[in-house]
Amino acid sequence: MLGEINNLLKVVKEENIETSEDLENFRLKYLSKNGIISSMFDKFKNLEKEEKIKYGKLLNEFKNKVDIKFNEKKKLIESKLIKSKEILDESLPGLQLNLGSEHPLNIVKNSIIDIFKKLSFEISEGNEIEDDWHNFTALNFPENHPARDMQDTFFIKKDIALRTHTSSVQVRVMENKKPPIRTISPGRVYRNEVVSSRSNCFFHQIEGLYINKNVSFADLKFVLYKFVEEFFGKNIKIRFRPSYFPFTEPSAEMDIYLGKDTEDKNRLTKGTGWLEIMGCGMVDENVLKNCGIDSNKYSGFAFGMGVERIAMLKYGIKDIRMFFENDIRLLNQFAIL
Ligand code: PHE
Numbered sequence: 001m002l003g004e005i006n007n008l009l010k011v012v013k014e015e016n017i018e019t020s021e022d023l024e025n026f027r028l029k030y031l032s033k034n035g036i037i038s039s040m041f042d043k044f045k046n047l048e049k050e051e052k053i054k055y056g057k058l059l060n061e062f063k064n065k066v067d068i069k070f071n072e073k074k075k076l077i078e079s080k081l082i083k084s085k086e087i088l089d090e091s092l093p094g095l096q097l098n099l100g101s102e103h104p105l106n107i108v109k110n111s112i113i114d115i116f117k118k119l120s121f122e123i124s125e126g127n128e129i130e131d132d133w134h135n136f137t138a139l140n141f142p143e144n145h146p147a148r149d150m151q152d153t154f155f156i157k158k159d160i161a162l163r164t165h166t167s168s169v170q171v172r173v174m175e176n177k178k179p180p181i182r183t184i185s186p187g188r189v190y191r192n193e194v195v196s197s198r199s200n201c202f203f204h205q206i207e208g209l210y211i212n213k214n215v216s217f218a219d220l221k222f223v224l225y226k227f228v229e230e231f232f233g234k235n236i237k238i239r240f241r242p243s244y245f246p247f248t249e250p251s252a253e254m255d256i257y258l259g260k261d262t263e264d265k266n267r268l269t270k271g272t273g274w275l276e277i278m279g280c281g282m283v284d285e286n287v288l289k290n291c292g293i294d295s296n297k298y299s300g301f302a303f304g305m306g307v308e309r310i311a312m313l314k315y316g317i318k319d320i321r322m323f324f325e326n327d328i329r330l331l332n333q334f335a336i337l
Pocket residue numbers: 164165166167207208245248279280281302303304305
């Protein structure tokens with residue numbers, strides 16, 4: 001009997017149980033009424049007393065091993081079955097996808113672009129690393145202008161810097177295209193500023209340029225008013241204040257009227273109710289000449305605004321740095337549900 005049990009142990013060990021069918025066959029072969037174990041116990045009954053003592057323990061151990069194998073395989077096969085059913089259950093709800101959301105700056109940038117597209121403006125983009133000519137000289141910046149200083153601009157080497165505005169893109173457009181030109185240039189710009197809640201060392205701009213015959217300041221006012229009306233809503237009041245930029249003459253700052261009925265608006269408008277949202281002006285003759293455009297034939301206007309500033313206003317975001325931290329709690333608020 002010893003040899004028989006040892007042989008059977010080897011056979012049991014090698015039994016391959018993969019499917020529930022294999023499992024049932026195994027059960028029938030070893031554990032059922034007419035199975036091997038039952039017949040072994042029948043044989044055991046007929047043994048002499050001394051032999052019973054010898055083989056009883058072995059037989060029980062053998063039965064235990066068969067039971068353990070059976071139960072382990074049963075568990076495994078059942079859990080596989082459940083899993084495969086889960087995958088195949090077509091009535092279960094679908095897996096929830098983790099959708100990202102559009103960044104608030106992109107939302108604002110795209111809605112500004114859409115408005116100018118409707119007004120027939122094209123989009124032009126350029127390099128973030130720019131040479132002195134396109135960022136400063138062509139734009140009529142005098143030799144000693146503070147923006148040319150290391151304090152204000154990130155220079156990479158002499159005459160090469162991170163662009164401080166996207167006006168540089170417009171210089172490239174003027175150099176390469178004949179008027180009429182209607183273009184806006186969105187993009188990231190860099191300034192060597194102390195980072196605070198109101199200013200960052202990089203931000204985004206959308207600048208615009210229109211060049212044609214007989215373009216006047218009235219055209220500038222019309223286009224900017226149309227933009228403001230579309231973006232902020234009808235009946236919004238705007239005003240122009242004289243200003244200075246090297247590349248425009250005359251130059252102006254455009255304000256919108258927010259009112260001062262809340263503490264926030266009072267703070268934002270420094271108690272005046274007015275908030276500056278962009279710089280603008282008629283393109284300086286020198287700039288046209290620098291870019292190869294006949295200033296006797298053509299004139300134009302330009303404007304430029306900061307996307308962060310407008311997004312902060314639109315969404316009531318009080319710290320510009322929040323745009324760049326990518327905190328999921330902020331971004332989630334812009335998810336499309
Ligand atoms: N380039 C200016 C700036 O960066 C904005 C501007 C553009 C002003 C065009 C007037 C005309 O601040």
